[in-house]
Amino acid sequence: MAITADSLAGAIERRSRWTQLRLTVGRNRNVLVGGSLLLLIVAVAVLAPVLMTHDPSFQDPGERLLAPSSEYLLGTDGSGRDVFSRVVKGAQLSLLVGIGVATATSIIGGFIGLITGFVPRVDAPVMRVMDGLMAFPGIILAIGIMAVRGAEISNVILALTVVNTPRMARVVRSVVLGLANTQFVEAAKSSGCTLWRILGVHLLPNTLSPLIVQASFVFAEAVLGEATLSFLGAGAPPEVPSWGGMLSESRLFLSQASWTMIAPGAALTFTVFALNLLGDGLRDMLDPRLRHR
Numbered sequence: 001m002a003i004t005a006d007s008l009a010g011a012i013e014r015r016s017r018w019t020q021l022r023l024t025v026g027r028n029r030n031v032l033v034g035g036s037l038l039l040l041i042v043a044v045a046v047l048a049p050v051l052m053t054h055d056p057s058f059q060d061p062g063e064r065l066l067a068p069s070s071e072y073l074l075g076t077d078g079s080g081r082d083v084f085s086r087v088v089k090g091a092q093l094s095l096l097v098g099i100g101v102a103t104a105t106s107i108i109g110g111f112i113g114l115i116t117g118f119v120p121r122v123d124a125p126v127m128r129v130m131d132g133l134m135a136f137p138g139i140i141l142a143i144g145i146m147a148v149r150g151a152e153i154s155n156v157i158l159a160l161t162v163v164n165t166p167r168m169a170r171v172v173r174s175v176v177l178g179l180a181n182t183q184f185v186e187a188a189k190s191s192g193c194t195l196w197r198i199l200g201v202h203l204l205p206n207t208l209s210p211l212i213v214q215a216s217f218v219f220a221e222a223v224l225g226e227a228t229l230s231f232l233g234a235g236a237p238p239e240v241p242s243w244g245g246m247l248s249e250s251r252l253f254l255s256q257a258s259w260t261m262i263a264p265g266a267a268l269t270f271t272v273f274a275l276n277l278l279g280d281g282l283r284d285m286l287d288p289r290l291r292h293r
Contacts, residue, residue: 030280031281034276034277034281037273037274037277037278042095044091045092048089048091052084052088053072054072054081055085056088060081062080064076064080065078065256067259075263077246077249077257078249078253079249084263086241086264087246087263087267089241090241091271093226093242094242094268095223097156098226100161100222101160102218106218110172110211112126112169113168114172114204114207116173117173117176117203118176119195127170130165130169130170133165139163139229141162141163142160142225142229145162151234151235151236156226156229160222167218168211171210171214175206176207179206188201213286217276217279219279220272224268226244227247228244229244230243230244231244246264247261247265
């Protein structure tokens with residue numbers, strides 16, 4: 001099969017872009033370190049069935065508050081459950097909530113930001129609703145939604161999505177407002193492009209960089225928000241291992257069994273640190289104003 005000049009040129013261009021991307025990521029230490037740490041956390045969550053040494057929900061009162069040992073790597077909690085297995089299982093919940101909230105917030109907030117930034121008559125009423133949501137302290141609003149909806153993982157994702165959507169919408173809206181009167185948008189209007197084509201083809205690609213950066217921070221806030229809700233008893237169901245729930249239970253045994261708090265606290269800190277580091281790196285890498293600093 002003959003290789004045409006066009007296909008060869010396309011292959012060279014794709015390879016050049018991939019090489020440039022690798023060099024850019026390699027020069028950005030925050031993306032490299034944060035991404036590597038996040039991949040490690042994802043690997044732990046994916047391999048949880050293999051890594052867990054005990055059933056994370058099995059209670060053995062005769063084995064309660066045992067110190068770390070070869071059998072119980074991180075000791076046991078006040079109900080005799082293996083702390084290591086519960087921390088590993090809790091990674092699945094944290095990543096599930098984080099990915100769910102980041103995805104839903106990006107889609108809903110991105111759509112609201114595009115519409116309000118480009119259609120003036122929609123901007124005022126919709127953004128006043130967003131301002132009203134932002135007026136509530138985030139955790140109070142999330143607790144209120146959980147009180148109405150009940151303790152379910154899907155409701156945790158819903159509550160944290162409602163909390164984080166206004167901020168995402170404002171970020172996208174600010175970008176669209178800056179692009180609404182540019183020459184390429186005016187050219188699209190004069191050529192008869194529909195509203196949805198202008199939003200989807202001309203404006204949306206220019207909002208992806210800030211959208212991705214903000215989504216990484218929303219991911220971190222969602223992981224922390226889920227832990228906070230579970231710590232307060234308003235998050236995941238009690239039978240589901242959660243880092244926040246483990247921290248709440250460990251308060252009763254802090255002086256005599258500190259390992260019940262250290263392990264989930266370290267896992268939560270490690271995850272949020274990795275996500276914030278990745279977000280900072282993505283911002284520096286994708287923002288042209290910061291790329292050459």
